[in-house]
Amino acid sequence: MPAPVWDPQQYLRHSGHRTRPFHDLLARIPTLPNGSRPARIADLGCGPGNVTALLADRWPDARITGYDNSPEMLSRAAEHAGPTGGGGSLDFCHTDAATWAPDEPYDLIVSNAALQWVPGHAEFFAVWTGALAPGGTFALQVPGNFVSPSHALLGELCETPQWRDRLGSHGRRFVHVLEPWEYLTRLVELGCDADAWETTYVQLLQGEDPVLDWVKGTALRPVLTALADDEAAREEFLNQYRDLLRKAYPQGPHGTVFPFRRIFAVARKLS
Template identity: 40%
Template sequence: MTARPDWDAAQYLRFEDERTRPPADLLARVPLAGPKRCIDLGCGPGNSTELVAQRFPGAVTEGLDSSPDMLEKARKRLPNRSFVLGDVASWSDAEGYDLIFANAVLQWLPDHEGLFPRLARSLRPGGCLAVQMPNNLAEPSHVAMREIAAEGQWAERITDAKAERSAIGSFGDYRRWLMEAGCRVDIWQTTYVHALDGVAAIAEWFKSTGLKPYLDRLTAEEQQAFLARYRERIAPAYPVEQDGKVLLRFPRLFIVAVREG
């Protein structure tokens, strides 16, 4: 089996300020005073891990990610923290954490009905599971990806890329699953509005995330053709403002669950 291409940390960090705002907002709602053991699942280049370490300087804070490139950037950013190569989909911990932080990672994984209770079981009593997931599959930015994937010479090779990310559950689903796992649950959704430099910037934003499963299956020439179609397709949905910017709407789902007992 061919290995999946690695994530591109440099591309991801092109929009670091915008990408760091949601984990900061999530962390602000974590109701812990002095956790001793924290982990950032899907830590990426360490920008979210840095927030956790700054909020809880007395805690042992670790990061876990499946991307060697992301981990390399994270270790350079936070040389005094531990970063481990691993798969969030199969991760669990018997000793237990006071904080399990998962920013923009769990949307890539299947079986949330099983995943979320398993993560809750890796919390110590009183520990907190804090999750943020993009909830934007119905946005024009993502509808266009699926439509273009089904068109043209690449259709047979990349239509299966839709399976890389499934629709996430409902508010009620996550509340029920986590309550049954012994947690009290706080859920909310925020739509961020990012002013970007045209539809080309929207394409650049998603090249490191939503577009990546499609582009990974294409040759370099096909990638350029796919991106050209993508920019053309999304342009009517993102009109240019008076200052030359376009406004990218980005809904995100937030969950903070505290294990009782």
């Protein structure tokens, strides 16, 4: 199955709503280890770099690297690269989270809305937390709405007779996201002081077919990639999916209500 081709401009169309969970995650990250050296921070699955830049706002003297496997996202992220206000630095590197192994100690490894694309990502927690300096933190946020109508309808449509042979499992790539208690248990078993929780953001989206516009930036990317060479099929699929979303998320007088569940975990290495 080819990797999805990302569109940073489409992804950032809803940047306000997409960034809010990261602010909530950032607020729960404790003070990083004290030491004579500036903090070393990794943003795993950094996307277009807009949230990576928020790390530099909080730790302006830190050396921060954003990692991603999308050339399109890294090209957009490069706009944020360079020295930071407190004497630190911000750079970006092409890396696949599924194969990333830290080669130096980190004070913070954070991943925002990325690990849902990495099957079996919890199996890497031992490597990532093992690379933390004593007192360092691993923090993650992943979408937890894969049984909601937006995603369930996408999976069901991909599996209809018309699309099954061509799209296969493109609409259901997220079954490996764990529940909050599972993240908590795994991180505690690795010797961390951990916290996990979930939040459902009840978002009011504006515009025509805003839920379709939302998923075009995320969950729909594998389908759009698979149909990229057939514009007629692409438009037919989008029209069918649009009609399903309109019924599931009717537009109201003030916009379209779109609940979105997010799962969080923060783990501090004890020694």
